Amino acid sequence: MKKILFVITLLSLVGCGSSKEPNVELVQNMMDQPSVKAQDYNLEASDRRANKMPPDHVVAIGAHPYKFKGKPKEAGEQLKNPVPASENIALGRERFETYCMVCHGPKAKGDGTVAPKMMVTPPSLLTSKIRGWSDGSIFHVITDGQGMMGSYAGQIIEKDRWLIVNYRRQLQKENKE
Numbered sequence: 001m002k003k004i005l006f007v008i009t010l011l012s013l014v015g016c017g018s019s020k021e022p023n024v025e026l027v028q029n030m031m032d033q034p035s036v037k038a039q040d041y042n043l044e045a046s047d048r049r050a051n052k053m054p055p056d057h058v059v060a061i062g063a064h065p066y067k068f069k070g071k072p073k074e075a076g077e078q079l080k081n082p083v084p085a086s087e088n089i090a091l092g093r094e095r096f097e098t099y100c101m102v103c104h105g106p107k108a109k110g111d112g113t114v115a116p117k118m119m120v121t122p123p124s125l126l127t128s129k130i131r132g133w134s135d136g137s138i139f140h141v142i143t144d145g146q147g148m149m150g151s152y153a154g155q156i157i158e159k160d161r162w163l164i165v166n167y168r169r170q171l172q173k174e175n176k177e
């Protein structure tokens, strides 16, 4: 009896090592299943992917597609900034310094750390051209991108994009071109 107990203890310890091999499983029921894991291959699918693309025109709950995709002019004219200029400037600054500063620089002068390495130098956002832009136009560039600058809609939620727009106004007030 003692010997059997010893063997059982030993077997249960086998599973404690750092080995990537599966443990010795005494009860095999439900170990093998036809289900596929996320990110795995599905040999039965025509594209061999376990993860499926959503069908066309599907929208995530709570998401609403951007109305002005590819329409900077309309965005500039029609989008109204819903966030008061004085609201949460600290967060606007934090978001600007996280997402824009590497290229446009800490004061938006176009002198971010990666700017010299880029094919198209990120422009200053203190120019009279940009000073004359509406809030909607700036929001549009962050949301839809412009030329060499990609869209940041996937990284920055809508409210925070407006906070960045407001913070840039603040930078324009405090800094010359």
Ligand code: HEC
Pocket (backbone or CB within 6 Å): 096, 099, 100, 101, 102, 103, 104, 118, 120, 121, 122, 123, 124, 125, 129, 130, 138, 141, 142, 146, 147, 148, 149, 152, 164
């Ligand atoms: C990876 C570098 C990079 C980052 C990060 C970046 N930009 Fe840009 N941005 C550019 C470049 C390059 C252009 C010029 C694009 C073009 O017109 O081809 C540009 C253009 C712009 C323009 C239009 C300027 C003009 O004179 O036409 C605005 C406004 C702007 N960016 C704002 C932002 C804001 C706000 C953020 C942060 C959310 C940001 N950018 C993040 C590189 C960047």
